Amino acid sequence: MDATELRAMQAPIKERYRNDPKAGLVTLKARGSLDDTNIACKVETGRALAVAGLHPATGGSGxxxxxxxxxxxxxxxCAGVTLKAVSTALDIPLRGATVVAEGDLDFRGTLGVAKDAPVxxxxxxxxxxxxTDAEQEKLDQxxxxxxxxxxxxxxxxxxPKVDVVLARA
Structure with a gap:
């Protein structure tokens, strides 16, 4: 897909949202159910069932x-798709790209071992x-x-604001 095709695909969507701002408000949902025998949650991903459990650093099996x-x-x-869409829209040629996210956790907080350790x-x-051979100015943009x-x-x-409710099934 090139910039022209992307713009053509998105133009009627953008126009609809300009004319009817409420049309752009969409509620995404995720749903899971607790496993009966293991400390795990079965999450419906829309494509398959993902089973989430404890990290090995908290006693999980891995x-x-x-x-x-x-x-x-x-x-x-999300960042990869966004980068690709923006590079396409701006005609910034990418021969390839890798996206890496790393995060630091202190599992003492999760396990309640140290009250001063964040969860x-x-x-x-x-x-x-x-x-890419694109100029640095383009890459900054x-x-x-x-x-x-x-x-x-x-x-x-x-x-964002997050509301949490516990209700009886």
């Missing part, structure tokens, strides 16, 4: 997916390694717009 890894994978996926990622690093339009990055960065 056979199930770790939700922290899944968060980083979602960041990589969750203390730091996340996102890196793009791009194979590519990074700026990728950060601006990456949904997962912006969600992590801005910490």
């Amino acid at each position: 056979l199930e997916l770790c939700s922290g890894d899944m968060l980083l994978e979602a960041l990589v996926a 969750g990622f203390a730091e996340i690093r996102l890196r793009f390694d791009v194979d 590519l990074l700026k717009l990728t950060e601006r339009y990456c949904v997962v990055y912006q969600t992590i960065r801005n910490g």
